Amino acid sequence: xxxxxxxxxxxxxxxxxxxxxxxxxxxxESNLQVELxxxxxxxxxxxxxxxxxxxxxxxxxxKRAQIMFRFKQLLEQNEQKIAELISAEHGKTIEDAVGELKxxxxxxxxxxxxxxxxxxxxxxxxxxxxxxxxxxxxIGVVAGITPFNFPAMxxxxxxxxxxxxxxxxxxxxxxxxxxxTLFIAELLLEAxxxxxxxxxxxxxxxxxxxxxxxxxxxALSFVGxxxxxxxxYSEGTKRGKRVQALGGAKNHAVLMPDADLDNAVSALMGAAxxxxxxxxxxISVAVCVGDQIADALVEKIVPQIQAxxxxxxxxxxxxxxxxxxxxxxxxxxxxxDAGVEQGAKLVVDGRGLxxxxxxxxxxxxxxxxxNVTPEMTIYTDEIFGPVLCIVRVGSLEExxxxxxxxxxxxxxxxxxxxxxxxxxxxxQIEVGMVGVNVPLPxxxxxxxxxxxxxxxxxDLHAYGPDGVRFYTRKKAITQRWPARKSHEAAQxxxxxxx
Numbered sequence: 001x002x003x004x005x006x007x008x009x010x011x012x013x014x015x016x017x018x019x020x021x022x023x024x025x026x027x028x029e030s031n032l033q034v035e036l037x038x039x040x041x042x043x044x045x046x047x048x049x050x051x052x053x054x055x056x057x058x059x060x061x062x063k064r065a066q067i068m069f070r071f072k073q074l075l076e077q078n079e080q081k082i083a084e085l086i087s088a089e090h091g092k093t094i095e096d097a098v099g100e101l102k103x104x105x106x107x108x109x110x111x112x113x114x115x116x117x118x119x120x121x122x123x124x125x126x127x128x129x130x131x132x133x134x135x136x137x138x139i140g141v142v143a144g145i146t147p148f149n150f151p152a153m154x155x156x157x158x159x160x161x162x163x164x165x166x167x168x169x170x171x172x173x174x175x176x177x178x179x180x181t182l183f184i185a186e187l188l189l190e191a192x193x194x195x196x197x198x199x200x201x202x203x204x205x206x207x208x209x210x211x212x213x214x215x216x217x218x219a220l221s222f223v224g225x226x227x228x229x230x231x232x233y234s235e236g237t238k239r240g241k242r243v244q245a246l247g248g249a250k251n252h253a254v255l256m257p258d259a260d261l262d263n264a265v266s267a268l269m270g271a272a273x274x275x276x277x278x279x280x281x282x283i284s285v286a287v288c289v290g291d292q293i294a295d296a297l298v299e300k301i302v303p304q305i306q307a308x309x310x311x312x313x314x315x316x317x318x319x320x321x322x323x324x325x326x327x328x329x330x331x332x333x334x335x336x337d338a339g340v341e342q343g344a345k346l347v348v349d350g351r352g353l354x355x356x357x358x359x360x361x362x363x364x365x366x367x368x369x370x371n372v373t374p375e376m377t378i379y380t381d382e383i384f385g386p387v388l389c390i391v392r393v394g395s396l397e398e399x400x401x402x403x404x405x406x407x408x409x410x411x412x413x414x415x416x417x418x419x420x421x422x423x424x425x426x427x428q429i430e431v432g433m434v435g436v437n438v439p440l441p442x443x444x445x446x447x448x449x450x451x452x453x454x455x456x457x458x459d460l461h462a463y464g465p466d467g468v469r470f471y472t473r474k475k476a477i478t479q480r481w482p483a484r485k486s487h488e489a490a491q492x493x494x495x496x497x498x
Contacts, residue, residue: 138166
């Protein structure tokens with residue numbers, strides 16, 4: 001069985017320690033294992049990054065950007081290979097993997113603007129012969145901890161921007177699907193990034209704790225579940241680190257009585273069942289304002305759920321692949337069991353799905369519940385699987401209160417033709433990312449991604465302008481060159497221009 005190690009100082013290394021299996025979710029088989037780094041291995045990556053930082057921070061932003069331009073080109077040239085690696089270890093369809101990569105490449109494109117986004121501000125003559133400016137300076141050694149569901153895109157949210165800002169980066173990806181992440185980092189080195197500026201260290205909680213505890217690591221970026229996000233934020237900030245930790249979600253779609261139902265159903269199908277529901281922006285709750293729209297939704301969506309094309313993710317032309325692990329499959333089935341026991345109406349049951357030729361794969365079919373109420377666990381919890389719940393309410397205000405009362409505030413959307421209703425929703429909903437007739441309102445790369453409430457710990461969102469702020473420190477400089485032979489007496493009052 002082959003073993004995947006780590007990428008440190010431009011070289012593949014192993015430490016001969018613990019390993020974990022890497023599965024093909026479509027077959028249930030494991031032909032790979034990934035090494036889980038010990039603290040000595042992680043410290044080696046930290047030491048290498050610290051040594052590389054002085055030269056890299058002094059590299060002109062334009063030269064950093066040139067590397068990113070070449071990196072973008074290599075990513076595009078290797079699109080198919082990357083998509084196949086993602087699909088083989090995550091289970092998502094090839095088309096979905098390509099879409100993930102393309103959204104990641106958008107963040108590389110934003111990073112290519114390094115000379116522009118790192119420009120400071122300058123003011124001349126703020127006082128007699130005094131000029132002032134601000135300078136955006138890198139932090140030093142920074143790290144990212146990324147989830148299994150987007151092994152290409154989420155790392156690309158982080159390190160291209162961190163690196164063009166002048167930092168050195170250590171990536172701790174998910175141990176469930178490490179191959180594509182490692183290959184993409186190799187492409188960055190091929191693009192000309194100096195050794196040591198990026199390292200990829202595979203591992204589990206031991207590796208995470210090593211990053212949290214290392215004083216050399218100045219900032220941590222995390223995407224994953226809320227309990228772990230809260231742990232990383234708490235442990236990191238109390239050690240003086242800058243931390244952005246993106247957590248879980250329970251994303252609602254509100255369907256108003258005037259919604260374009262055909263388009264809303266198509267949007268819900270992709271948002272609820274795309275990537276087998278393993279997205280932090282997946283729509284898992286449809287909030288129908290009135291029984292009429294709810295009944296019409298059920299009538300239209302059930303045949304489409306039953307017609308989902310499900311199979312091995314590496315095959316083309318599918319709608320949905322398997323879940324990432326057997327444990328994830330069993331967890332989703334457990335939630336479906338609980339929904340039935342708690343009184344929700346199971347309209348479409350995906351528990352019995354068998355894919356011919358892939359009987360041992362980690363599959364669950366598209367599932368639909370109706371008459372879901374807020375106290376049910378299928379409503380309160382993030383299921384992270386292909387399960388859509390319908391909640392019936394009497395008004396837009398009731399729908400908004402339902403959403404605002406939930407502990408998560410990652411993403412939401414409304415389907416309506418009423419501009420007044422849409423404006424009210426956008427203004428008063430307590431959620432960080434909002435769509436109007438857009439089911440997955442994931443911001444483009446030159447905006448920033450992040451939720452509210454227990455979906456985000458930290459003040460700055462991921463990528464975009466907030467990403468620049470997160471990976472830099474602002475320094476204010478005030479400079480005076482007095483005229484020759486001039487002299488002023490000491491001034492004891494606080495200086496001002498008054």
